[in-house]
Amino acid sequence: MKLKEPPAIIPALDLPIGEAVELVKGLDSVEDKIAGYKISSLHALDCGLRAAVSELRVFTDLPIIYDHQKGATDIPAIAARQVELAADCGVNAFIGVPLGAGSKTLEGFVDACKDSDLLPIILLEMTHPNANDYLKEGAAKDIFEKASELGVNYFVAPGNKPEKLREYRNWVGDSYITSPGIGAQGGQAAEAVQAGTDYPIIGRAIYQAENPVAVIEEIYKGCKEGFSKR
Amino acid sequence: MKLKEPPAIIPALDLPIGEAVELVKGLDSVEDKIAGYKISSLHALDCGLRAAVSELRVFTDLPIIYDHQKGATDIPAIAARQVELAADCGVNAFIGVPLGAGSKTLEGFVDACKDSDLLPIILLEMTHPNANDYLKEGAAKDIFEKASELGVNYFVAPGNKPEKLREYRNWVGDSYITSPGIGAQGGQAAEAVQAGTDYPIIGRAIYQAENPVAVIEEIYKGCKEGFSKR
Secondary structure, X not given: OOOOOOOOEEEEOOOOHHHHHHHHHHOHHHHHHEOOEEEEHHHHHHHOHHHHHHHHHOOXXXXXXXXXXXXXXXXXXXXXXXXXXXXXXXXXXXXEOOOOOOHHHHHHHHHHHHHOOOEEEEEOOOOOOOOOOOEOOOHHHXXXXXXXXXXXXXXXXXXXXXXXXXXXXXXXXXXXXXXXXXOOOHHHHHHHHHHOOOEEEEOHHHHOOOOHHHHHHHHHHHHHHHHHOO | OOOOOOOOEEEEOOOOHHHHHHHHHHOHHXXXXXXXXXEEHHHHHHHOHHHHHXXXXXXXXXXXXXXXXXXXXXXXXXXXXXXXXXXXXXXXXXXXXXXXXXXXXXXXXXXXXXXXXXXEEEEOOOOOOOOOOOEOOOHHHHHHHHHHHOOOOEEEOOOOOHHHHHHHHHHHOOOEEEEOOOOOOHHHXXXXXXXXXXXXXXXXXXXXXXXXXXXXXXXXXXXXXXXXXX
């Protein structure tokens, strides 16, 4: 499985499922600018992943990306079962974050994604302050190398750290980067896409907007502009 | 909120929810030896956390401990929302694993637990091979110190590493340790409890047993024996 050619936007549906469904319904006219919708553990906790995916499927055929916040953080066998269950619930891609759990869990997660025909998207670095407190130097590089060996070609890297994005862009080559941490302005998206991200993940800027379609148009314009300057 | 005085067992209900309910129903006669039941993200994915807790509540009043596999691995705001939602779903305690997400996420998670009257249980080290691949030296100690400052007094430490358990026992003092990675034999539980764990978390050894009640009796005997030798 692949996402559409970059750049394209990934709206993060961090909303109660009913509101998420309403939002998706209203974005029909801009789905050519959207790579997929990201749903989260908050939906799973609340109503179950199966129910959340089914409700969204009424209004979109785009890929649904599951962010367990975060998957791939447990023992390898449990990471694999999360993936199998997510696939069975109808998800298309799964974000894995092996920072705290190590290379065997990363391997178990990616292998299970292959077996279940899910697209694994592996996180290299988070966006928030103090995120790396307990990590060793070079953890992101080690994860990138191990994931690449396993055949992963989609990665998550912080959209609010352009200098890091440029570095990750050099590592990944023909593979793809998706990034949270990018605001509502077209200019911010342009900067992040120019620095290396292919798929900005946008949450509040879209779902809290009075006119989400207009926000997507604006961000997408920034994405195209940044992409053309690479 | 507190768990009952140690030692006591925490069965891990890593089963489809219907089977988990059947198991819990059959353990009524040994609930005096059980500190609480651990449920997992697999239940949340499948049917939603709210539904899973409600079904179990029909047959037990013991604490229900939620293991998101793992919580506290995202940005602080999301970690907090996971906690609030878990509390709203009727969970009593939440296992948090900030290894990959850092001290601000740990803080957001624990603060949200306090606000929601949930017991936070913080993981110091995992059980499986290569778990520490991406972590810096001393990460467990840093997490312990930060969590203690925040008022946490329940921790998760590996039941299959007795030498580490002894070290963690010295750190935690009057606080409590709960541990996965302990097998079905009373002797293994005795060794782990003597080394420092207060609450063995037991999965397959209980739920795959022909006679789960007898297994709990046997493990509990080992727990008492190990506890008396501390």
